[in-house]
Amino acid sequence: MNKFMVVTRQVIRKDIKSPAYLFSLFFPVLIIAAIALFAFITNKTNQTPTIAITSNNVALRNAMVESPTHGDYRVNKAISTERVAEKRLSHEKIDGYLNVTTAGQTVSAVYRQRTNGNSLDSDTLKNNLNTLKLRQAAQQLGLTAKQLQQLFVPASYKTQNVAYQNGVVRRQKSNQQGANLVVAFVVTFLIYMFIAMYTSMIAQETATEKGSHIMEILVSSVSPVTQFFGKVTGMLALIVLQVIITGVAGLIGMQYFNHNISFLGNFSFSQIQPGMVSVLVAYFVLGVMLYTVIAAMLGSMVTRQEEVSQALSPLTTVGMLAYVASFIAVNSNSLLIRIGSYVPFLSQSLMPVRYAVGNAALSEVWVSVAIAAIALVLMTWIACRVYQQHVLDYSNRKHWYQFGRKRRS
Amino acid sequence: MLTVTNLTKRFGPKQGVEDESFTIQEGEIMGLIGQNGAGKTTTFRMILNLLQPDSGTVLWQGHPLTKADYNTVGFLPEERGLYTRMSIQDQVVYFAALRGQKPAVTRKALPQWMARFNVKGKLTDKIKDLSKGNQQKVQLIATLIHQPKLIILDEPFSGLDPVNAQLLEDSIIEMKQHGASIIFSSHDMANVERISDHLLMLRNGETVLSGTPDEIRSQFGNTRVRLRSPLDHATLAAFPGVNDVQQRGNAYELTLDNENVGHDLFKAATSQGYIPEFSQEPPSLDEIFRIEVANHE
Structure with missing residues (x-):
């Protein structure tokens, strides 16, 4: 086993056992389990209400009782008078009753329900009542069923989302934009979370090794370059593992909740723009790696472990700004946002959102991804050199000064 | 054989090491003495290539120490460092693997070393749960378990009680008998005198005394x-x-x-x-x- 693999394995073995990493790894699984539990409990406790229907118009009452309920309520057909219904309600045998009064052309209804009973989604009940009233009115006016139907055919109404690219219209399916945006938001948030986590993980680790002088043993065993790449590769493996687990948990979760959560009801993976998934994966890996590499460099530049968060703060601030700017990018395609979506360290948050809302074409996205990839190579080279020079430097000078001094020497 | 010739290193106006020369043969122990800041650790770092000398050369077996030689080095830094959350076994296996020793070999040898240094604790105990003395012993084991040929020990005796110091002395002598070239620093002249074949005293980076303990003493x-x-x-x-x-x-x-x-x-x-x-x-x-x-x- 070569030393590069020894270092890589060590990083993976050590961090995979750390409670912080394990927690973050299974966090999405926990969230989905929690939502599932919540949905389960809600479904269990919120049962279909049982109601009674009474009326001074027997024909109307019978028609109401026979109307389709769509599973929103159950009718206790035995109760036909208001007096009995009121008594049953007071004994908590039913959750409520509807009393319909007809007088000439007017139909008025009151639904009385217990506040501690199962609540009723009254839409179906109201629709049934209205349908019956309309039918009654139509009959009195002498309209046929067909005429009635004609009368109530609604006007056609449709929304089309368009985006212009160099003056050419690009059309999206109506639901596509929403689905893309949801996925882009979730992924952008996850990228930000991962950046915060992995930067602190690798910087802490490097600073600990330096601060505790383990570094002297490491550097006299393995060249700093091997060590640096071993560490970064170990981190990459952890990142990929986490992307996979998060992705799988997300997929399972969405499939499962499609039926349970109305927001996700209209959501389907077939709506996601083609290429969206590969774009997101590319930004995920490139974006997080860029920050991780720089964090390893910063970790090697501090003298003590306590200085890590201070040294990391400029980096994490950039990550946060990019994340915040991604919200602006939803509604704005200003020059600043457009430029930002090509700039490494910012692009991982901005470009997925711009692409999702249709402000950027796939070709533009891949240009930005390519720039990020080149930046990663470049940053890795710089970070590796700095790491090499600083891992054994315990002088307590300002970082920028130290950087300049080392460059010259 | 380790040959150090005219080694010089300055840190700005501060003197690091000035014109230092010595050789350590196979199976020879050299003691490096001097006050704090005399240049002992600087010397070690230059031997290990962790620090570039301003001038002078360090040759191991006739050539500069390179990556290929790292596996034959055993280095105990002055400020001890272990991963406190790792178990004794994982820690030693990792350090030995970095020196090119297979994990299986280390795992097999480790119990004997634990017994030899009388380390109180199980192989699966976390480093942070050990006493300071036992941590130091684990660090020593990690330094020596891959049977290095060039052994550099920066203050190996500090923090050890007389009984444990004796165990360490015995181990160093054993390594010497296996043909290792050993250099160590110490403040305890009794240790130095007992086990050193050669002795070098630094004062502000300058070599003020060099020779066998007897030679040096008889000069006076x-x-x-x-x-x-x-x-x-x-x-x-x-x-x-x-x-x-x-x-x-x-x-x-x-x-x-x-x-x-x-x-x-x-x-x-x-x-x-x-x-x-x-x-x-x-x-x-x-x-x-x-x-x-x-x-x-």
Whole structure:
């Protein structure tokens, strides 16, 4: 086993056992389990209400009782008078009753329900009542069923989302934009979370090794370059593992909740723009790696472990700004946002959102991804050199000064 | 064989190491002594290539130390460092793997080393749960378990009680018998004198003494006498050629002008026949260390 693999394995073995990493790894699984539990409990406790229907118009009452309920309520057909219904309600045998009064052309209804009973989604009940009233009115006016139907055919109404690219219209399916945006938001948030986590993980680790002088043993065993790449590769493996687990948990979760959560009801993976998934994966890996590499460099530049968060703060601030700017990018395609979506360290948050809302074409996205990839190579080279020079430097000078001094020497 | 020639390193205006030269043969132990900041750790770092010298060369087996030689090195840094959350076994296996030793080999050898150094704890215990002394022993094991040929120990005895110091001395001697070239630094002159074949004293980066312990001590002449005889303090203090008299229990320790004074002193002390103690020796390394430091100030 070569030393590069020894270092890589060590990083993976050590961090995979750390409670912080394990927690973050299974966090999405926990969230989905929690939502599932919540949905389960809600479904269990919120049962279909049982109601009674009474009326001074027997024909109307019978028609109401026979109307389709769509599973929103159950009718206790035995109760036909208001007096009995009121008594049953007071004994908590039913959750409520509807009393319909007809007088000439007017139909008025009151639904009385217990506040501690199962609540009723009254839409179906109201629709049934209205349908019956309309039918009654139509009959009195002498309209046929067909005429009635004609009368109530609604006007056609449709929304089309368009985006212009160099003056050419690009059309999206109506639901596509929403689905893309949801996925882009979730992924952008996850990228930000991962950046915060992995930067602190690798910087802490490097600073600990330096601060505790383990570094002297490491550097006299393995060249700093091997060590640096071993560490970064170990981190990459952890990142990929986490992307996979998060992705799988997300997929399972969405499939499962499609039926349970109305927001996700209209959501389907077939709506996601083609290429969206590969774009997101590319930004995920490139974006997080860029920050991780720089964090390893910063970790090697501090003298003590306590200085890590201070040294990391400029980096994490950039990550946060990019994340915040991604919200602006939803509604704005200003020059600043457009430029930002090509700039490494910012692009991982901005470009997925711009692409999702249709402000950027796939070709533009891949240009930005390519720039990020080149930046990663470049940053890795710089970070590796700095790491090499600083891992054994315990002088307590300002970082920028130290950087300049080392460059010259 | 390790050959260090005219090694020089300056840190700005501060002197690191000035024109330092020595060789350590296979199966030889060199002790490096000097006050804090004398340049011992700097010397070690330059040998290990962790620090570039301004001038001079370090040759191991006739060539500069490269990546390929890392596996033959055992290095105990002055400031100990272990991953506190790792178990003893994982820790030692990792460090040994970094020196090219297969995990299986390390795992097999580790229990013997644990027993030899009398480490209190199981292989699966976390480093942070060990006492400081036991942590130090684990660090020593991690330094030596891959049977290095070039062993560099920065203050290996600090923090060890006499019993454990003896265990370490035994291990160092054993490594020497296996043909390792060993260099170590220490403040404890007794350790240094007992196990060193060669001794180098640094003062502000300059080499002030170099040689075997006996050679170094004899440079200072047989000017120390320990005496138990009928002669009393006043007589000894007035004796020609005696510079200093200190009472230690019922014996006296004298500092002589030169070693010839010893002859007259012996005659006077034994004028009435038998005396229980007369020993004439060069100053101890401890004393030489203090003399050299004082000379400079």
